[in-house]
Amino acid sequence: MPSFVDYCTLRRILPFPLSGSGEGLVLAHGDLAGADEYVATIISCVERGIFKPAPIDVLTLLEELVHRIDRLGGDASAGDQAVARSQHAYAALLDLVYRQFLEHGSRDQRRNQAEAEGLAEGFAMGTEDE
Secondary structure: OOOHHHHHHHHHHOOOOOOOOOHHHHHHHHHHHHHHHHHHHHHHHHHOOOOOOOOOOHHHHHHHHHHHHHHHHHOOOHHHHHHHHHHHHHHHHHHHHHHHHHHHHHHHHHHHHHHHHHHHHHHHHHHHOO
């Protein structure tokens, strides 16, 4: 299975999808850019060793966006159908990146919390002797 780094690398090398000619796909393109910004921010945080999820539910945003893109693509011209498939694929990739970030970050956060609790417990035990 590809790793978080693999997904991030793929996101960096793939071109951002086009906007299409229909108003719905243009709006979806803007929303996709917003979601991409959240993902870019968490990647930057990970590179600095920080686990800080976005202030919104990015996975729900992407899920709703994919459904909207799929509906728009079904009624679109052939050219816009290709754009919709590209937007869908890019949104799915962002979902994978963000999902991996949450899984790894929460696992690391739980481990760090357990270590901190262990240290606090050890400290408390050491002060009881005084």
